[in-house]
Amino acid sequence: MVRKFLIFILIASFSVIFINLYQNFKGQDKLNDLSTYYAENEPQELGAQNLVTSIVVTYRGFDTLGEVTILFLAASIIGFFLKIKESDKQKKRDLRKTSEILETASKILVPLIFLLGVYVFANGHLTPGGGFQGGAIMASGMVLLLLANPEKNVKHSLFSGIESISGFTYVILGLLGIYFAYGFLDNRVLPLGQFGNIFSAGLIPLIYTFIGLKVGSELTNIVGNLKETQKETE
Amino acid sequence: MEYISLITGFIMLMIGLWGILSQKNIIKIIIGFTIFDTAINIIIISIGYISGRTAPILDKAVPVKDAVTKIVDPIPQALVLTSIVISLGVTALMLAYALKLHKYKNTLEINKFKDLKW
Numbered sequence: 508m509v510r511k512f513l514i515f516i517l518i519a520s521f522s523v524i525f526i527n528l529y530q531n532f533k534g535q536d537k538l539n540d541l542s543t544y545y546a547e548n549e550p551q552e553l554g555a556q557n558l559v560t561s562i563v564v565t566y567r568g569f570d571t572l573g574e575v576t577i578l579f580l581a582a583s584i585i586g587f588f589l590k591i592k593e594s595d596k597q598k599k600r601d602l603r604k605t606s607e608i609l610e611t612a613s614k615i616l617v618p619l620i621f622l623l624g625v626y627v628f629a630n631g632h633l634t635p636g637g638g639f640q641g642g643a644i645m646a647s648g649m650v651l652l653l654l655a656n657p658e659k660n661v662k663h664s665l666f667s668g669i670e671s672i673s674g675f676t677y678v679i680l681g682l683l684g685i686y687f688a689y690g691f692l693d694n695r696v697l698p699l700g701q702f703g704n705i706f707s708a709g710l711i712p713l714i715y716t717f718i719g720l721k722v723g724s725e726l727t728n729i730v731g732n733l734k735e736t737q738k739e740t741e
Numbered sequence: 742m743e744y745i746s747l748i749t750g751f752i753m754l755m756i757g758l759w760g761i762l763s764q765k766n767i768i769k770i771i772i773g774f775t776i777f778d779t780a781i782n783i784i785i786i787s788i789g790y791i792s793g794r795t796a797p798i799l800d801k802a803v804p805v806k807d808a809v810t811k812i813v814d815p816i817p818q819a820l821v822l823t824s825i826v827i828s829l830g831v832t833a834l835m836l837a838y839a840l841k842l843h844k845y846k847n848t849l850e851i852n853k854f855k856d857l858k859w
Contacts, residue, residue, distance in 0.1 A: 514762045518755055525751040534743045535791050538809060542816055546808040550799060558797035558812065562819040574823050581830030585837045635798065639826055703800070722826075729833050736840055 554699035555632040555708035563637065564711050568681065568692030575718060579674065582725040586663070589732045598738045602657045613655035620648035628719030632708040638715040642722025649727040653734060661731025666724040673717040673724075680714055746787035753780035767839045767849045771832065778828035782821045789817030 538546060545558060545566065555561040563571055628641030653661070684693035694714070700707035753776055760773025790813050797815035799805050843849055 511763070514759065517762070518759055521755060521758065522751075525755075529744075529747060529751065532744070532747060535789075535814065537791070538812070538814055542814045543809055545815060546797070546812060550805045550808075556799050558799065558815040559818045559822070562815055563822055567819060570823060574826050578826055578830050581834055585833055588837050588841065633798075633800075635796065637822075639822060702805070726829075733833075733836065733840065736844075 550702055553694055553708060553711070554702050555694075555711050556703055557632055557634065557637075560632050560637050560711060560715070561708070564632075564714055565692060565694045568714075571718070572677070572681070572692070575674065575677070575721060578722065578725055579670070582670075582729050585729050585732050589736045591736055591738060595738050596735075600658075600738060605655055605657060610655050613651050617648050617652055620651065621645055624648065624719070624723065628715050629712060630705065631715040631719075632711045633703065633705065638718030639722050641715075641719040642724075643726060645719070645723035646726035646730065649723075650730055653730065660735060661727055663728060663731060666728050666731075670721050670724040670728070673721040677714060677717045677721070680710055680717070684710070742792055743787045743790040746783055746790070750780045750784035750787060753777075753783065756780075765851050767842065767851055770851065771835045771839065774835065775828070775832055778824070778832075782824055782828075785817045785821050785824070789814035 537543075545562065549555065549558055549561050553561045553565055555565075624641045624645035626641075627636035627644055628638045631637030631641070649661070653659070680696075681692040683696050685691055688695040692714075694709035694711050697709045697713075699709055705712070757773045757775075757777030757780055760776060761770055764770050764773060794811055794813045795802060797812040797818070799808055799812075803811045839849065842854065846853055
């Protein structure tokens with residue numbers, strides 16, 4: 508009872524703070540200085556149509572490197588934490604047979620989902636989307652495959668390989684910027700190309716492709732690890 | 742428009758906080774955390790919104806030369822991209838811990854885990 512009362516008091520005080528915040532909130536009516544700079548100079552400087560992508564990959568590219576590192580850390584901690592014994596790995600789980608609808612649908616849908624994922628991260632500098640979103644779409648295709656074939660396992664060595672190679676290439680591409688352009692993760696190593704084309708914006712599409720592969724394989728590894736631990740309990 | 746999403750964000754934030762504090766099942770607490778994350782993302786996005794403007798993508802709808810007067814603030818959107826990825830990592834870690842806790846005690850009831858109480 509006391510507990511419920513304390514929770515109620517906490518939430519009530521939070522709502523007082525929020526009501527104050529809400530009453531003093533004034534929507535912006537123009538861009539602030541930094542965003543104005545990005546909006547005015549980005550097309551000439553970096554040549555990417557999607558401003559969010561240019562901020563994520565180039566202007567604040569170092570943040571994205573840290574973000575990718577955090578995702579990598581989370582994936583590897585889960586892999587370490589959910590490691591199961593060799594004897595458990597051989598166990599057979601008796602699962603219900605997958606329904607025919609799911610099996611047939613997965614054969615048609617999985618290649619299309621992968622195609623959509625590749626489209627989303629290859630066009631990250633032109634349309635909404637990018638490496639993280641495309642990687643998540645590809646991982647969802649892998650989840651569909653796992654649901655359709657529950658006795659198969661994720662091949663961790665393959666996905667760890669893809670992940671480390673693409674992460675390494677991302678850093679190498681960033682380092683190229685120091686020698687051939689104006690700084691770490693600068694995209695002007697390659698020519699900027701014509702504004703709005705798929706081969707434009709220098710290194711941004713390449714970097715986003717590698718981020719997409721890395722995120723997709725990391726998420727697949729996480730899902731695979733979560734699935735395999737269930738063998739332990741039986 | 743930004744006021745609607747701001748209110749939605751605040752209400753969702755409170756629902757998430759209530760879920761974290763009052764639920765007993767670990768999975769439900771994790772769901773509370775994800776609602777909390779989403780609410781904060783909605784609030785950040787609504788702060789960057791400018792009414793009557795469109796997404797920061799300079800295609801046919803937004804000519805390059807008057808981009809400044811036609812797009813919303815792109816920086817909060819870039820930050821939210823980061824925050825979504827972090828919250829995904831945190832959620833995956835919490836689920837992994839929940840699996841391990843369930844393995845050792847065979848329950849997900851948070852009141853049964855008293856090892857750290859003194």
